[in-house]
Amino acid sequence: MRFIVWLLLALAAGASHAQVPARFSFAIVGDVPYNAREEALFAQMLGEINYENLAFVVHVGDIKSGGSVCSDELYDDRRRMFQASRHPFILVPGDNDWTDCHRKSAGGYDPLERLARLRQVFYAGDQSLGQTTLTLERQSEERTAPAAFRQYRENVRWAVNGVMFIGFNIPGSNNNFGRTAQANAEHAERSEANAEWLRQGFELARKRGLAAVFIFIQANPDFDLSFLRRPNMADGYAAFKRELLAHALAFGKPVVLVHGDTHRFRIDHPMVDPATLQRVDHFTRIESFGSPFVDWIKVTIDPENPKLFSLRTGWTANYGR
Numbered sequence: 216m217r218f219i220v221w222l223l224l225a226l227a228a229g230a231s232h233a234q235v236p237a238r239f240s241f242a243i244v245g246d247v248p249y250n251a252r253e254e255a256l257f258a259q260m261l262g263e264i265n266y267e268n269l270a271f272v273v274h275v276g277d278i279k280s281g282g283s284v285c286s287d288e289l290y291d292d293r294r295r296m297f298q299a300s301r302h303p304f305i306l307v308p309g310d311n312d313w314t315d316c317h318r319k320s321a322g323g324y325d326p327l328e329r330l331a332r333l334r335q336v337f338y339a340g341d342q343s344l345g346q347t348t349l350t351l352e353r354q355s356e357e358r359t360a361p362a363a364f365r366q367y368r369e370n371v372r373w374a375v376n377g378v379m380f381i382g383f384n385i386p387g388s389n390n391n392f393g394r395t396a397q398a399n400a401e402h403a404e405r406s407e408a409n410a411e412w413l414r415q416g417f418e419l420a421r422k423r424g425l426a427a428v429f430i431f432i433q434a435n436p437d438f439d440l441s442f443l444r445r446p447n448m449a450d451g452y453a454a455f456k457r458e459l460l461a462h463a464l465a466f467g468k469p470v471v472l473v474h475g476d477t478h479r480f481r482i483d484h485p486m487v488d489p490a491t492l493q494r495v496d497h498f499t500r501i502e503s504f505g506s507p508f509v510d511w512i513k514v515t516i517d518p519e520n521p522k523l524f525s526l527r528t529g530w531t532a533n534y535g536r
Contacts (some may be wrong), residue, residue, distance in 0.1 A: 242514075300346065386433045425467060427470070
């Protein structure tokens with residue numbers, strides 16, 4: 216039996232000064248499907264999403280389990296699955312999709328080789344996936360970008376009706392930091408590219424007078440440092456969180472971070488300004504559902520809503536771990 220939960224988000228007063236967007240909706244999914252049963256449930260869920268009037272669908276990464284093989288065949292299968300979306304479909308990559316492919320159970324691949332393959336399968340051209348497509352701006356196509364940044368085809372942005380949307384390659388497993396020297400070097404290069412993509416996105420949002428910025432990543436960046444895996448592990452998300460805080464404070468309008476990773480549907484305000492020790496109320500975090508829960512979130516941007524947007528979710532599956 217389907218039920219609907221409407222969740223109004225308390226956002227900052229700065230929203231009232233933003234460019235007024237036209238009403239529209241989009242969907243969020245993530246961390247599915249992990250197994251054959253979830254593949255069937257995902258297809259059922261996508262059929263439900265296809266009936267909705269949506270501008271686009273975003274999958275926030277982890278299109279497979281961490282222990283399943285990172286094969287070309289699996290990537291191709293997932294692409295066919297996502298192409299069944301009636302709406303434009305945008306994917307940001309997760310750790311299960313490339314950084315963790317070094318695991319023996321995942322095939323013992325070179326993670327960078329798997330990332331290159333992901334770019335071929337999911338990020339070719341300037342169009343999204345889906346039966347109807349959306350033109351995306353890719354960091355790889357920025358003419359003024361340093362040559363080193365032009366490999367990041369998965370970093371994308373687009374704007375709809377006065378709202379900026381930005382996708383990043385920021386995966387779980389501590390953002391591919393702290394495992395090997397090669398991984399640390401990759402982390403450093405990608406973090407530099409991500410910082411520039413974030414800066415550009417906020418700069419464009421300010422210049423255009425946009426009402427809000429939505430950011431999509433796979434990783435839970437661990438705002439309270441509660442689940443770093445080892446006591447002496449450095450925080451692979453520290454630079455991103457500092458940069459995000461600075462941009463959110465300067466922007467002064469609603470900023471929403473959407474992520475997956477820890478498979479816990481929630482909406483909160485986890486960012487604290489260390490200079491004032493005050494919560495940044497115009498910053499909101501949305502975490503998607505994830506395996507074993509196969510469900511989706513509908514976000515509606517509404518200029519008549521004083522809180523700017525609302526959420527609806529329908530429970531489609533709940534089964535044992």
